Amino acid sequence: MADTVEAKRSGADGDAGKEAERGDELAVGGKILRSRLFLGTGRFPDPLALKEAIAASGAEVLTFSIRRVQLEDLAGDAVLKHVDHDRHVFLPNTSGARTAEEAVRIARLARAAGAGNWVKVEISVADETLLPDPAETLRATELLAKEGFAVFAYCSDDPVLCRRLAEAGAAAVMPGGSPIGSGLGILNPYNLALIAEQVRVPVIVDAGIGAPSDAALAMELGASAVLVNTAVARARDPAAMAAAFRRAVEAGRLARLAGRIPKRKYATASSGHEELISPPYRVGGVPL
Amino acid sequence: MRIRVNGNWMELDAETVAAVLEHFSLTDKKVAVELDGVVVDRKNWADTAVRDGAVLEIVQFVSGG
Numbered sequence: 001m002a003d004t005v006e007a008k009r010s011g012a013d014g015d016a017g018k019e020a021e022r023g024d025e026l027a028v029g030g031k032i033l034r035s036r037l038f039l040g041t042g043r044f045p046d047p048l049a050l051k052e053a054i055a056a057s058g059a060e061v062l063t064f065s066i067r068r069v070q071l072e073d074l075a076g077d078a079v080l081k082h083v084d085h086d087r088h089v090f091l092p093n094t095s096g097a098r099t100a101e102e103a104v105r106i107a108r109l110a111r112a113a114g115a116g117n118w119v120k121v122e123i124s125v126a127d128e129t130l131l132p133d134p135a136e137t138l139r140a141t142e143l144l145a146k147e148g149f150a151v152f153a154y155c156s157d158d159p160v161l162c163r164r165l166a167e168a169g170a171a172a173v174m175p176g177g178s179p180i181g182s183g184l185g186i187l188n189p190y191n192l193a194l195i196a197e198q199v200r201v202p203v204i205v206d207a208g209i210g211a212p213s214d215a216a217l218a219m220e221l222g223a224s225a226v227l228v229n230t231a232v233a234r235a236r237d238p239a240a241m242a243a244a245f246r247r248a249v250e251a252g253r254l255a256r257l258a259g260r261i262p263k264r265k266y267a268t269a270s271s272g273h274e275e276l277i278s279p280p281y282r283v284g285g286v287p288l
Numbered sequence: 289m290r291i292r293v294n295g296n297w298m299e300l301d302a303e304t305v306a307a308v309l310e311h312f313s314l315t316d317k318k319v320a321v322e323l324d325g326v327v328v329d330r331k332n333w334a335d336t337a338v339r340d341g342a343v344l345e346i347v348q349f350v351s352g353g
Binding site: 040041042043044050063064065066067068069071090092093095105108109110111112113114115180181207227229230 | 293294295296312314317318319320321322327328329330345346347348349350351352353
């Protein structure tokens, strides 16, 4: 059903949006992407829900984890059956790593398993918040960039750290809006805007996105892309939510390119004051 | 021959990495193999010997963010 809704709406959107987006591709990690929405594949209720959400999201980049094969249950995780290898780019993460060395080990395995040279460095020792370890993340980024990996560094929303990661060779930085899976959105829009302004590599907001409005805000603040997982996977209707995120990311990107107005303290009339049919009044009804 | 695969010690008569994978019907799956801490690329599976006491990790992609 979601596919039908999707098809109708993309037709109804007309060509104006498509025109505006033409030539607005994202170059990252040696690839050119048309979609600025990355989708995580975890926590979906079932493989079919994931498949429908992937289609509705329009995402080209999908994230995965690397785990031991369950030797006694080879049918285990059938997630890859629903992924079109030609149409999607694999972004394996190093979740579970607690040190730079562990992240390097997982990255090498992911590459050997056929994921290409992309890797999302994800190193955490903070079990309650899953916040990334900045020192180990920076070290892993250096090590993996030297080995020829396109490193997508999941990190805290610290502008200085993001610059250091870019200098260390990261293909993209992935500052979190808030802790993974929390749905708290962009807790520090000021930092995120600074990162987007100051870091030379693409900024992909990862983690904590709860609703499409969060994704739109991230894009309006200057992010190059957004990675969403739990907000789609745990929605009541994942495919419909994926479609909503697709539009939100597009809207936020268009708004960024269009240039939002500055915030002002007082009103500015959007209807002109000239030639009013009645003169302006002071409070209390006394003519000026 | 006694080897450890994904944390479990087992008796297995498999002389090469390729033979271990064949035993578990994983040859055609999208998996990666680490032998004693070093990744063995698919093209080298058939030529890489597995000795008694070897420690193997066989991993795959699973869903995740």
